[in-house]
Amino acid sequence: MKIHKGDTVVVLRGRDAGVRGKVISVDQSSGRVLVEGVNKVYKHVRPSQRNPQGGRLHKEMPIDASKLMVVCPKTNKPTRVGYRYLEDGSKERFAKTSNTSLGVVSQPKKAYAKQA
Numbered sequence: 001m002k003i004h005k006g007d008t009v010v011v012l013r014g015r016d017a018g019v020r021g022k023v024i025s026v027d028q029s030s031g032r033v034l035v036e037g038v039n040k041v042y043k044h045v046r047p048s049q050r051n052p053q054g055g056r057l058h059k060e061m062p063i064d065a066s067k068l069m070v071v072c073p074k075t076n077k078p079t080r081v082g083y084r085y086l087e088d089g090s091k092e093r094f095a096k097t098s099n100t101s102l103g104v105v106s107q108p109k110k111a112y113a114k115q116a
Contacts, residue, residue: 001028001065002081002093007102009068010078011038016063020071024060032062039063074098089113 003009007023021035039061047054069078072095079097083105086092089112093102 001026001031002083003033003065003068003070004093004103008071008073009033009035010071011035011063011067012069012078013067014039014063026065027062030062031065033065033068034060034062035068036060070095070102072098072100073102074100085112087114 003023003026005023005026008020009023010020011017016038019038021037024034024036026033037060040058041061042056043059045051045054045057051057070081071077072079074095075098077097079095081093081102082096083091084094086104086108089108089110090104091106091109091112092104094100095102
């Protein structure tokens with residue numbers, strides 16, 4: 001999945017369309033992402049020792065990754081994400097619109113290093 005924890009994303013579809021938020025967690029198996037301030041629902045809670053008042057709590061629920069797009073740090077606009085290998089053989093993510101690096105994904109591998 002091209003969205004990672006800590007990325008700033010924008011919601012493309014749904015009731016929260018246009019909202020930006022930071023990725024809290026990513027579930028690779030189900031393809032869903034938990035984003036700060038997005039897809040909030042009410043959770044009805046009974047009174048207990050932990051929550052003596054009870055009532056309704058706001059809770060963020062996961063949203064499908066296909067409805068999200070990473071925000072480019074340089075242009076501050078939504079962008080697609082690609083992967084490329086650097087000179088030393090390490091793999092990095094980059095924003096396709098501005099060619100800006102979004103961070104290194106894996107350690108250098110000799111097989112992918114460019115020969116001089």
